Amino acid sequence: MTDELLGRHKAVLPDWLALYYADPMEITHGEGRHVWDAEGNKYLDFFGGILTTMTAHALPEVTKAVSEQAGRIIHSSTLYLNRPMVELAERIAQLSGIPDARVFFTTSGTEANDTALLLATTYRQSNQILAMRNSYHGRSFSAVGITGNRGWSPTSLSPLQTLYVHGGVRTRGPYADLSDADFITACVADLEDLLGHVRPPAALIAEPIQGVGGFTSPPDGLYAAFREVLQRHGVLWIADEVQTGWGRTGDNFWGWQAHGQNGPPDMLTFAKGIGNGMSIGGVVARAEVMNCLDSNSISTFGGTQITMAAGLANLAYLVEHDLQGNARRVGGLLIERLRAITAQVPEVKEVRGRGLMIGIELVKPGTEEANPEAASAVLEAARREGLLIGKGGGHNTSALRIAPPLSLTVAEAEEGADALERALRSIQ
Incomplete structure (x- = not known):
């Protein structure tokens, strides 16, 4: 089903319209901080359609x-x-x-x-x-x-x-x-x-x-x-x-x-x-x-x-619902957890950000040289762990971008951090 849709996508849409992942995915529905793909796989969404699903997927008040x-x-x-x-x-x-x-x-x-x-x-x-x-x-x-x-x-x-x-x-x-x-x-x-x-x-x-x-x-x-x-x-x-x-x-x-x-x-x-x-x-x-x-x-x-x-x-x-306050509290916990996780990962130059807008910059170990290959590998590995993240950066797209909906819970932040830790470890 996804291969067929990908073929149709390539036939009618521009080549420069980028898709994430070596095997692109179709998201069919979402609820809260989670989405599902066409194969029925469930993901914790830490990117929110490029920071656009800001509050929650299928928020009843909005729908x-x-x-x-x-x-x-x-x-x-x-x-x-x-x-x-x-x-x-x-x-x-x-x-x-x-x-x-x-x-x-x-x-x-x-x-x-x-x-x-x-x-x-x-x-x-x-x-x-x-x-x-x-x-x-x-x-x-x-x-x-x-x-x-x-x-x-x-x-x-x-x-x-x-x-x-x-x-x-x-x-x-x-x-x-x-x-x-x-x-x-x-x-x-x-x-x-x-x-x-x-x-x-x-x-x-x-x-x-x-x-x-x-x-x-x-x-x-x-x-x-x-x-x-x-x-x-x-x-x-x-x-x-x-x-x-x-x-x-x-x-x-x-x-x-x-x-x-x-x-x-x-x-x-x-x-x-x-x-x-x-x-x-x-x-x-x-x-x-x-x-x-x-x-x-x-x-x-x-x-x-x-x-x-x-x-x-x-x-x-x-x-x-004071989602700004939630971003401060849960985002602060998430940033500190990610800094602890990445302290011993040589590919990580820096964990930066504020609230629920967090970047992890990847470099080639022992250097300041950007590492876009590592960023792409972590993106793929995170998906396999059931986590969707983004990437960016002015140095060959070598930064991971983490921006969940602002209603993220502490438990979901811990779940996402665990998945990201496994994804980062997988590339070493």
Whole structure:
């Protein structure tokens, strides 16, 4: 059955549409933190459809909201008043921390980042963008043009001029050996020097924790220090919260809040988890930035009634059940357990992360050289152990990515850690 579907997939879909595993799998259904494949195998899901099933699979509150809304109306476009869209926008604006916030809904993180770039370049009348090395912001023409990860940027052609800044990766690069404070000082000095050589950019776009880049991050406070410099130059700060938003990091509701000493960003983008699998993305910006466009615009599929109903139900469940707190508690236990497990595994360079957003970087033993072969082997071995994980990283995809639904229990965290330990041992 799976071989037949794989043949059909290859016949009609692009070659560059990657599939995990040497023997690709079809997921047919899920419940809670588990999914099942077409052969009936059950897996503990530690990747959530790339951090998108944020709360739980088949969460009754969300499926009920979607079903009830589908029975009334699914879609009308943004040309008509839309009560669920207004209600979700009100909640997100309040949660964003951005004063006088406006919200625009899209269907994906890529489209959200596209919109943020449109707003920033229009508001600042500049097509120059600052981005972080090792970053990823989507697969559209403009988004790949600001992506600082060669493996995910298939063309150098772009409508934007992009300049890449140091700081997104703490343990690699020219400042890796510095203390946290000196690391921040060096990165800020690099930014100051860069701004002295170029025309004023429109914005800096940055993921508080780099997702596709392997869950890397700078020390807390780097973007606050950047913010001080950017404000002096009139440059906007866009926080790409597509993967870090909604409490996943545990310590904060948004990733930017670990760097918020100089206030919130001018814009933040979101997607993935807010709809718990439904296609929702969006931008939050202060009003003067959001309202800078002087021509008509709509979003045919952004903010449809059915996706907004899912977002409202999912956000309510997340807040009422303190899943941010659960991510902090269970994620903290999981990180410490994984560090203990990997202490004697020579292929593991580092276990990093925050909350339920955890990366394990693999290297060739005794070196700093990336080990993508080991990452692929562990991915396969984890599947055999009944565990689904992801992979990423800017150095030849050599990091394992662990991001379960935020309702993960302590028992499930222990189960997943045990499976991952066996998978790591199997490659030695």
